[in-house]
Amino acid sequence: GENVEQHPSTLSVQEGDSAVIKCTYSDSASNYFPWYKQELGKRPQLIIDIRSNVGEKKDQRIAVTLNKTAKHFSLHITETQPEDSAVYFCAASMRGNDMRFGAGTRLTVKP
């Protein structure tokens, strides 16, 4: 089955700096890669996703890149703000079936 690894486990940045979180996956059949944000005590919420037919997707300050050959994908957050502080999870699946999640990255944005 799919195995997703995520790095780093914790990330601390200064407000206004960029943050990058990286994930690798094992199953070359996976074609859907979402990112979720989970604030303390709350449910994971989808913030951006990418499919294997594109290499990059942007939504305001958030972007995701995908390298299918190397089987890795990354989340980029620019101009970070304190409200970006949360745990971020990457995931991989084939067409949304039985999604597998990474272990998470705790992002802290210091004002």
Added chain:
Amino acid sequence: DTGVSQNPRHKITKRGQNVTFRCDPISEHNRLYWYRQTLGQGPEFLTYFQNEAQLEKSRLLSDRFSAERPKGSFSTLEIQRTEQGDSAMYLCASSRDTTFNYGYTFGSGTRLTVV
């Protein structure tokens, strides 16, 4: 219908007791997923349904765990003879099987504490 609903929000039970959780997905979503999340970890896949059919179960799902979705709407997850290691947040998610949207919507979870 404002989202995925899970009940109860919290459950404290004694070791050896049985517990049952309920998940009500978004009404037009035909897929339903159960995940388990422990502190500091990502959601761990347990099982999923398409309509009433249970299509996959994780090897992590021992025979003490059973899930049903009898009419393709709500689902229940039962844990028999609970153990302290079962303490976790149990998350339910749903999605609509379409060509264009695979995104999951999660519920708020049921936090199980086994004492």
